[in-house]
Amino acid sequence: MMSLPEIAIRLPEWVASTVDFGRPYVGDQERMRLAIELSRQNVVRGTGGPFGAAIFERASGTLVAVGVNSVVRLNNCTLHGEMVAFMMAQARLGSFSLRAEGGPEHELVTSCEPCAMCLGATLWSGVTRVVCGAHRDDARRLDFDEGPVFPESHAYLRARGIEIVDGVLRDEANAVLELYRAGKGTIYNG
Amino acid sequence: MMSLPEIAIRLPEWVASTVDFGRPYVGDQERMRLAIELSRQNVVRGTGGPFGAAIFERASGTLVAVGVNSVVRLNNCTLHGEMVAFMMAQARLGSFSLRAEGGPEHELVTSCEPCAMCLGATLWSGVTRVVCGAHRDDARRLDFDEGPVFPESHAYLRARGIEIVDGVLRDEANAVLELYRAGKGTIYNG
Numbered sequence: 615m616m617s618l619p620e621i622a623i624r625l626p627e628w629v630a631s632t633v634d635f636g637r638p639y640v641g642d643q644e645r646m647r648l649a650i651e652l653s654r655q656n657v658v659r660g661t662g663g664p665f666g667a668a669i670f671e672r673a674s675g676t677l678v679a680v681g682v683n684s685v686v687r688l689n690n691c692t693l694h695g696e697m698v699a700f701m702m703a704q705a706r707l708g709s710f711s712l713r714a715e716g717g718p719e720h721e722l723v724t725s726c727e728p729c730a731m732c733l734g735a736t737l738w739s740g741v742t743r744v745v746c747g748a749h750r751d752d753a754r755r756l757d758f759d760e761g762p763v764f765p766e767s768h769a770y771l772r773a774r775g776i777e778i779v780d781g782v783l784r785d786e787a788n789a790v791l792e793l794y795r796a797g798k799g800t801i802y803n804g
Numbered sequence: 805m806m807s808l809p810e811i812a813i814r815l816p817e818w819v820a821s822t823v824d825f826g827r828p829y830v831g832d833q834e835r836m837r838l839a840i841e842l843s844r845q846n847v848v849r850g851t852g853g854p855f856g857a858a859i860f861e862r863a864s865g866t867l868v869a870v871g872v873n874s875v876v877r878l879n880n881c882t883l884h885g886e887m888v889a890f891m892m893a894q895a896r897l898g899s900f901s902l903r904a905e906g907g908p909e910h911e912l913v914t915s916c917e918p919c920a921m922c923l924g925a926t927l928w929s930g931v932t933r934v935v936c937g938a939h940r941d942d943a944r945r946l947d948f949d950e951g952p953v954f955p956e957s958h959a960y961l962r963a964r965g966i967e968i969v970d971g972v973l974r975d976e977a978n979a980v981l982e983l984y985r986a987g988k989g990t991i992y993n994g
Contacts, residue, residue, distance in 0.1 A: 618820060619869070619895040623811035630808060679809070689900045690891050691928035692882065701880050705809040710879045710992055731928065734921025734951045738881035738993065761924045762960035770952035802900055803928065 623688060623701065626661040629680060633668075638675035642745050645670055645723040646782045648680070650747060653695070653725040653790045656682040657799065663758075664794035667695040667724040669703040669712065672743055678712075678720065679703035685802050696724050696732040700739045713740030721745060725787045726753050727780065730761030736771060743777040747787030756791055757801045813878060813891065816851040819870060823858075828865035832935050835860055835913040836972045838870070840937060843885070843915040843980045846872040847989065853948075854984035855885040857914040859893040859902065862933055868902075868910065869893035875992045886914050886922040890929045903930030911935060915977045916943050917970065920951030926961060933967040937977030946981055947991045 632648075632655055639645045645668065652666025663683035670677055681698030685691055699722065704710055712720040721743035722728075727750040728736060736744055750760040768778055822838075822845055829835045835858065842856025853873035860867055871888030875881055889912065894900055902910040911933035912918075917940040918926060926934055940950040958968055 618815050619892050621811075621813035621891050621895055623813070625808050685900045685928075689894050689898055691894060691900045691930070692887055692891060692925050697882055701811050701882060702809050704879050704881060705811055708879055710875045710881045729924055730957070731921050731924025734919055734924055735882050737949065737951045738875075738921065740881070759927065759964075761927045762954075762957035764952075764954060764956060766954060767920070767952035774949075 621690070623684070623693065623698065625680070625682065625698070625702070626659060626687070628655055628659050628661070629682065633677060633680055635677050639670060639677060640675050642779065642782045645675070646745060646747055646787070649723045649725040650783060650787050650790060652680055652682050653787070654793070657790060657794045657797065662687050663799065663802065664790045665695040665724070665726050667699040667722060669699050669720055669722055669741065671718040672721045673718060679706055686800050691802070692731070694729065694732050696722060696728050697735055700735055711740035713742065719743070725790065726750070727760070730763050730767070733763055733767055733771065736776065737774065742775060743779070745779045745782050747783050748791055749781065749784060752788050752791055756795050757803070759803045811880070813874070813883065813888065815870070815872065815888070815892070816846070816849060816877070818845055818849050818851070819872065823867060823870055825867050829860060829867060830865050832969065832972045835865070836935060836937055836977070838867070839913045839915045840973060840977050840980060842870055842872050843977070844983070847980060847984045847987065852877050853989065853992065854980045855914070855916050857885040857889040857912060859889050859910055859912055859931065861908040862911045863908060869896055876990050881992070882921065884919065884922050886912060886918050887925055890925055901930035903932065909933070915980065916940070917950070920953050920957070923953055923957055923961065926966065927964065932965060933969070935969045935972050937973050938981055939971065939974060942978050942981055946985050947993070949993045
């Protein structure tokens with residue numbers, strides 16, 4: 615009988631010195647700057663694709679968790695930055711939902727618009743707001759296929775109470791995608 | 805400085821005695837029977853939602869990996885049966901894609917049609933075929949929200965060379981959903 619594999623998901627070492635759990639991140643731009651810095655460091659340190667994400671308490675700006683794209687590093691196609699951030703936030707809170715009765719509302723801040731998988735996960739995650747940097751067309755220019763995301767997909771989430779904000783610091787987010795392209799980073803479509 | 809969480813994903817103990825890696829599974833029905841048995845055991849043993857999945861080599865029927873819904877057990881909204889199966893298969897093969905140059909083609913067999921997240925992941929996974937048991941409307945009847953999946957979503961995957969087969973042993977798959985409903989299992993939407 616073959617043994618069943620066990621999956622271990624860790625963030626790269628450098629993440630601990632890039633984030634600050636001890637202070638609030640105020641406003642969309644400051645929160646986005648963290649997501650973009652995570653994406654940039656992920657490229658510069660050679661630990662993955664040009665995508666970073668963070669989960670905050672909406673009202674207080676308290677940082678709950680972060681994620682960086684880890685597909686190639688951990689040989690796991692599901693580990694987009696947003697997915698890692700959701701997993702880490704839920705591990706920290708000990709809950710499969712970030713929308714606990716009476717608890718604070720949470721938001722996802724991501725350096726690039728979520729792909730089909732991450733958009734689906736956003737619905738399950740319990741966040742009530744999503745803030746995006748680069749547009750999915752920016753990612754497509756690098757030949758990252760974003761999957762079956764349609765205008766109706768965003769409408770579907772909005773109809774379930776999830777606010778979606780596009781294009782926050784898009785140029786800065788985009789610059790990291792271009793940095794990855796210039797370095798001939800792996801494009802890891804299935 | 806807060807320490808960063810680490811995620812560990814293991815299948816429940818009972819899985820090892822339910823699967824057989826030593827023999828081929830021949831044909832869609834036999835492969836689906838395994839996915840349904842995994843979903844059924846997951847309910848009976850109380851280890852998660854009524855969903856099971858398996859990855860096979862298409863031509864030989866060799867079992868590569870399995871997954872069961874682990875959202876509640878592991879406090880992680882991303883751990884649908886299909887997602888766990890993809891992760892386990894890629895861990896076993898040591899690759900983020902199941903479509904290696906010159907390697908065998910792989911397929912996903914799932915006891916219920918994939919939700920938006922799992923359909924997106926299907927595209928990244930590298931499988932070239934998906935076989936579904938229960939229809940997503942069957943899951944919706946239990947108030948599982950399947951997310952933004954549209955007819956165009958399936959067309960999008962098909963246009964990229966992924967074959968999708970619906971309704972294999974749908975009644976048997978559906979019976980497990982009903983078993984879960986009868987036992988008042990947790991519905992874990994965000």
